[in-house]
Amino acid sequence: MINATGILLHDGLGRAPLSPAARTALDAAAGTCDVEVDLVTGRRGRRGRTAMTALAAAVPMARSVHVVNNNAAALILSAAALAGRREIVISRGELIETADGLRLPELLTSTGARLREVGATNRTTLGDYADAIGPGTGFVLRVHPPSYRVVGLTTAPALADLAELCAGRGVPLVGDPGSGLLHPEPALPDEPDASTWLSCGVSLVTTCGDKLLGGPQCGLVLGRADLVDRLRRHPLARALRVGKLTLAALEATLGTGDNPVRRSLRAEPAELRHRAERLASWLRQSGVPASAVTSRAVVGSDGIDDTARAGAAVRRGAVGTGAGHGGHTVYGSGPDVWESGLPSAAVALDAALAAFLRRGRPSVLGRVEQGCCLLDLRSVPPDLDPVLAATVLAAAAESGTATAGDLHALSADTPASTVPSAATGWTDPARREDPAGWEGPTGWEGPGADAGSDVDAVTLQ
Numbered sequence: 160m161i162n163a164t165g166i167l168l169h170d171g172l173g174r175a176p177l178s179p180a181a182r183t184a185l186d187a188a189a190g191t192c193d194v195e196v197d198l199v200t201g202r203r204g205r206r207g208r209t210a211m212t213a214l215a216a217a218v219p220m221a222r223s224v225h226v227v228n229n230n231a232a233a234l235i236l237s238a239a240a241l242a243g244r245r246e247i248v249i250s251r252g253e254l255i256e257t258a259d260g261l262r263l264p265e266l267l268t269s270t271g272a273r274l275r276e277v278g279a280t281n282r283t284t285l286g287d288y289a290d291a292i293g294p295g296t297g298f299v300l301r302v303h304p305p306s307y308r309v310v311g312l313t314t315a316p317a318l319a320d321l322a323e324l325c326a327g328r329g330v331p332l333v334g335d336p337g338s339g340l341l342h343p344e345p346a347l348p349d350e351p352d353a354s355t356w357l358s359c360g361v362s363l364v365t366t367c368g369d370k371l372l373g374g375p376q377c378g379l380v381l382g383r384a385d386l387v388d389r390l391r392r393h394p395l396a397r398a399l400r401v402g403k404l405t406l407a408a409l410e411a412t413l414g415t416g417d418n419p420v421r422r423s424l425r426a427e428p429a430e431l432r433h434r435a436e437r438l439a440s441w442l443r444q445s446g447v448p449a450s451a452v453t454s455r456a457v458v459g460s461d462g463i464d465d466t467a468r469a470g471a472a473v474r475r476g477a478v479g480t481g482a483g484h485g486g487h488t489v490y491g492s493g494p495d496v497w498e499s500g501l502p503s504a505a506v507a508l509d510a511a512l513a514a515f516l517r518r519g520r521p522s523v524l525g526r527v528e529q530g531c532c533l534l535d536l537r538s539v540p541p542d543l544d545p546v547l548a549a550t551v552l553a554a555a556a557e558s559g560t561a562t563a564g565d566l567h568a569l570s571a572d573t574p575a576s577t578v579p580s581a582a583t584g585w586t587d588p589a590r591r592e593d594p595a596g597w598e599g600p601t602g603w604e605g606p607g608a609d610a611g612s613d614v615d616a617v618t619l620q
């Protein structure tokens with residue numbers, strides 16, 4: 160599939176696309192591999208020893224590391240191993256639910272631990288934590304909410320102050336920054352990272368492997384050796400452990416600083432704009448109405464809830480979109496989420512193409528906005544532009560032959576076999592054939608006449 164939603168880490172599309180190095184490692188690990196054997200001594204070794212070494216090397220602030228199935232597993236294991244039936248102290252402002260339905264309070268209490276909520280939704284002071292910590296405390300938990308911000312009259316103690324309080328009272332401080340960043344990311348100055356939280360004095364950090372790290376689905380546990388050890392030795396650890404494929408992909412991800420997520424994050428707006436203009440110009444010359452427009456991309460699908468998606472589809476009258484059709488939607492959302500996103504560029508097409516693109520080969524998911532189908536290029540690797548061009552052309556050809564009745568007959572429930580597919584000859588990005596004229600001089604001549612137009616002012620040519 161091609162993710163042209165502009166949502167870099169889309170829950171519905173499997174979050175991080177893996178790097179070529181990670182894909183190669185997956186292939187190698189698919190056969191027989193040394194997941195629990197030390198090849199030097201010939202003895203049984205710690206599971207995933209080389210992946211753990213790579214993780215420890217990537218985060219020198221962590222005295223010890225462990226890897227589990229996902230971040231939710233890391234949290235549950237922390238609760239079981241460090242709190243047991245005792246209390247987890249957490250601010251009322253951090254009792255999160257994520258867009259994909261993970262409810263933190265219910266997850267934590269499912270282990271038998273009790274929550275000791277402190278403060279209020281918008282304000283929690285150091286004193287609130289100090290009053291709550293006692294003999295019944297398992298640990299204090301700090302969570303970075305991924306999907307909302309509390310603005311206005313707000314108070315939360317600095318992480319370093321909370322860490323000092325916890326250290327003084329002898330209780331661990333567990334931190335969940337969520338994003339999967341191991342170090343500060345220049346493109347996202349407000350996003351917390353594991354190393355910074357550890358250097359602030361957080362005892363144990365849990366985070367995701369398949370978000371901004373750009374790796375496979377897994378939960379990373381980083382921090383104090385005695386705490387990591389308690390997690391590793393807990394009986395639940397076996398039930399939450401990762402397979403050899405995950406370990407191989409994680410190790411390869413950590414071994415290279417380069418991956419599709421990082422490239423998407425750091426792509427220059429001017430370069431995205433250039434790609435959008437090139438694509439739109441090529442499509443117009445091939446007879447498909449298209450415009451290059453400015454756009455906003457976002458990191459995660461977390462701030463975009465189902466109501467917003469359904470509402471967007473209904474309000475904008477998109478074809479074959481929205482929760483009402485069940486299953487895959489062309490995502491749209493309220494402006495609030497997108498306005499805080501990363502500057503991007505998109506190719507705007509007729510909204511009626513969205514359903515054909517979704518059913519194309521490869522399947523292309525865009526965003527239906529302002530009556531247009533936007534293909535946001537920040538979430539598309541540049542080497543897929545020719546594939547994208549060919550797929551749009553094929554979808555336009557299909558939609559041109561379809562009558563209005565045919566269009567409305569398409570729904571998410573239509574079996575794929577009955578839907579006309581785009582015969583682009585595309586099988587694999589490495590073996591694709593670029594569409595005719597793609598490399599030709601005419602398709603590449605600078606911006607089209609509509610260059611610089613904004614989404615609000617878009618007119619299809």
Ligand SMILES: *Cc1c(COP(=O)(O)O)cnc(C)c1O
Binds near residue numbers: 302366
């Ligand atoms: C994404 C996220 C989670 C859930 O992580 P999974 O790896 O999907 O289990 C938990 N906490 C925070 C803060 C997150 O951002």
